[in-house]
Amino acid sequence: MALLEVRELSVRFGGVVALDRVSFTVDAGEVVALIGPNGAGKTTLFNVITRVYRPSAGTVLIDGDPVARIPPHEVVRHGLARTFQNLALFRSMTVLENVIVGDHIRTPSGWLQSTIPLPGAVKAESAARQRAMAMIDFVGLGAVATRPVAALPFGTQKRVELARALVSKPRLLLLDEPAAGMNMTESMTLLDTIARLKSSGITILLVEHNVRLVMGISDRVTVLDFGKKIAEGAPSEVQRNPLVIEAYLGRRHQHA
Ligand SMILES: Nc1ncnc2c1ncn2[C@@H]1O[C@H](COP(=O)(O)OP(=O)(O)O)[C@@H](O)[C@H]1O
Numbered sequence: 001m002a003l004l005e006v007r008e009l010s011v012r013f014g015g016v017v018a019l020d021r022v023s024f025t026v027d028a029g030e031v032v033a034l035i036g037p038n039g040a041g042k043t044t045l046f047n048v049i050t051r052v053y054r055p056s057a058g059t060v061l062i063d064g065d066p067v068a069r070i071p072p073h074e075v076v077r078h079g080l081a082r083t084f085q086n087l088a089l090f091r092s093m094t095v096l097e098n099v100i101v102g103d104h105i106r107t108p109s110g111w112l113q114s115t116i117p118l119p120g121a122v123k124a125e126s127a128a129r130q131r132a133m134a135m136i137d138f139v140g141l142g143a144v145a146t147r148p149v150a151a152l153p154f155g156t157q158k159r160v161e162l163a164r165a166l167v168s169k170p171r172l173l174l175l176d177e178p179a180a181g182m183n184m185t186e187s188m189t190l191l192d193t194i195a196r197l198k199s200s201g202i203t204i205l206l207v208e209h210n211v212r213l214v215m216g217i218s219d220r221v222t223v224l225d226f227g228k229k230i231a232e233g234a235p236s237e238v239q240r241n242p243l244v245i246e247a248y249l250g251r252r253h254q255h256a
Pocket residue numbers: 013016017018036037038039040041042043044045
């Protein structure tokens with residue numbers, strides 16, 4: 001059974017059809033890339049999977065169970081974690097503080113424990129710190145752990161988001177343009193990081209415009225254009241597909 005199954009999913013915003021009967025699956029342990037020009041519906045799909053938006057029609061299944069049954073605030077507890085295309089960090093807080101937030105989402109007592117010094121809370125807090133630092137080191141940001149996020153370049157902030165998503169120990173990780181704002185060296189380091197996540201058994205759905213990253217890491221690629229799935233397959237197949245080339249290079253789109 002697929003870890004993620006998207007079945008006949010449609011999302012409408014007024015007159016805009018952001019997703020039009022999209023179906024695809026992601027098996028456990030795979031890295032699947034979701035590509036397509038700007039406005040294709042990629043972020044909307046992430047928002048449906050993580051219960052931010054309700055679909056107009058269709059279903060999303062995680063391990064065979066409909067995500068619609070998961071209360072939105074419990075998505076992380078069900079093994080889903082994501083990063084955001086436009087960042088969702090607390091800009092005045094440090095890297096470490098931002099990543100600890102990801103851990104607090106996981107622990108049931110959460111913020112309460114950090115404000116009231118209950119017995120055991122100090123110990124839990126230092127364990128949370130350690131888990132956060134481990135992930136910060138994993139994404140290569142150990143040297144800036146105590147710096148406020150606002151002082152860091154966009155590409156570095158994207159790595160903070162990755163660390164925060166990882167601290168919840170997700171089964172399925174959704175990455176929305178993780179290489180945006182990164183130079184070639186940084187994006188190749190990210191490729192290596194994603195490869196290590198894959199070998200640790202995390203399943204990844206990757207939205208990304210960086211072709212080298214997509215081609216270098218994905219087992220399969222699904223292509224959306226104007227809310228419709230127009231192609232899927234091995235990276236090399238998809239790259240040669242005339243419909244995909246047209247979607248990216250056609251004059252009706254601003255090139256992303
Ligand atoms: N909250 C929203 N309200 C209205 N329209 C939206 C909303 N979110 C996305 N859209 C529209 O849905 C379409 C798909 O957007 P999006 O999922 O962000 O595309 P992508 O991530 O592939 O660039 C676009 O036409 C966009 O304007």
